[in-house]
Amino acid sequence: MPRLNKFLFNIRSIISLNDQISLLSNNDIQRTFSNFTGNQIISCVNYFPKMKRGQCHIYSYPYTLNYYHNITNNFPGGLFKRVREISLYDEHPFEYEFFIEIAQAFPSLRKLSLSNRKGQKLKNSKMNYPLIEYPHLNDLELIDIHKDYVELFLDNTKTLLSDNLCLSVEYRPLRKVTNNLKKDTMRFNCAKVVQLMIPAKFKISQRFKAYFPHVKISQFY
Structure with a gap:
């Protein structure tokens, strides 16, 4: 050959x-x-x-290809214009700079799945980082993760998400980072969610519905 x-x-x-x-x-x-x-x-x-x-x-x-799975902190970089779907996994924390690199490397990204149980070590860093932007992302899965990553994606001072977002997330870290659905910096991105998947055992309150005003809720077991 x-x-x-x-x-x-x-x-x-x-x-x-x-x-x-x-x-x-x-x-x-x-x-x-x-x-x-x-x-x-x-x-x-x-x-x-x-x-x-x-x-x-x-x-x-x-x-x-249009997908790139199991990206770690050792991601070699590059530009992947065709990729629409990625998954991120590591046993070491993903810091802020990593997500900046991912957003720049995958400009056409539509689906992102994240799995990482290690909290960020530099989350309170005073570095003047730019806003992370995912202009085409419409499917975000935050399952089996540390709450730091829920905060990173939903805080509009850190990440700018696109409209009409489908979000899959564990309710416990969601409740913690939003201060039991009271934190204002999370409201802007949460208002962009149109479909939300959370575990079935949690009761949907009126406060929850107000925090996600446009959402259709799907619960899973």
């Missing part, structure tokens, strides 16, 4: 860490593709000790 080095590809592999003695580095992966010409080959290796697994993602750049 003499033209193999001209192909476009996207490979994600999962590695169990239970029996691994030596772990591959990103440099090890790059050496494998040293003879490839044409499109740039990007590799990203991540290890998750708590889950006892590793992940290796290799793709040709420019990226041609």
